[in-house]
Amino acid sequence: MALDPRVDIGHVHLKVSDLDRALAFYEGVLGFDVVVRHGDQAAFISAGGYHHHIGLNTWESKGAGPPPRNTTGLFHTAIRFPDRKTLAQAVKRVLDAGIPLDGASDHGVSEAVYLRDPDDNGVELYRDRPREEWPTTPDGEPTMYTRPLDVAALLAEAD
Numbered sequence: 001m002a003l004d005p006r007v008d009i010g011h012v013h014l015k016v017s018d019l020d021r022a023l024a025f026y027e028g029v030l031g032f033d034v035v036v037r038h039g040d041q042a043a044f045i046s047a048g049g050y051h052h053h054i055g056l057n058t059w060e061s062k063g064a065g066p067p068p069r070n071t072t073g074l075f076h077t078a079i080r081f082p083d084r085k086t087l088a089q090a091v092k093r094v095l096d097a098g099i100p101l102d103g104a105s106d107h108g109v110s111e112a113v114y115l116r117d118p119d120d121n122g123v124e125l126y127r128d129r130p131r132e133e134w135p136t137t138p139d140g141e142p143t144m145y146t147r148p149l150d151v152a153a154l155l156a157e158a159d
Contacts, residue, residue: 012077013055016119017064019043022056025118029097030079030090030125053079066120076114076122087111087127088158091151094125104149108135109142111149 016022019040026032032045035052041059044052054077067073081087091113094101102114102122112126134142 011053011055012074013057014074014077014117014119014121015061015064016056016058017061018118019056019058021118025099026054026056029093029099031093061119074121076124078112078124078126081125081127084111084127084154085157087113087125088154088156090125092155092158095155101151104151104154106147106149107144108147109144111154113149113151113154 014022019042023034023043023045026045027034032047032054033049035044035046035050037043040062042055042057044055046053079090081090091101094113094115099115102116104113105111108129110126110128112124115123115125117123135145137143
């Protein structure tokens, strides 16, 4: 049984240790809007007026450290940008804020930049290429690969 193709992922909730610090990143650097805030316990943020794309909360994690490496859990939250220019602008803000990148990849179907938020949660900033530009197998099926992304060329489109 196939899942209905209209299904999508609406939001993610992240446990954070310090809500103000998390908002300094997600709102201050990435540019999300705070829709609702509940003191120092939770905030719901979005782009474009949606009720929330990301929930940030300290309900079980206030003052806590990040989860240990090599355990199960969330690998990263992927934030999709509508085009290469808006992706470039976001990556520029990240670098201007002194946040290092973990990597940058061209996946054929998309271009992605990887980093960590202040709570060491993985974050992917990416844009999808138009479907007609996706690489395909000889049978015409979409395929993906991982090649280095030219970050300097991406950043050149930030203006």
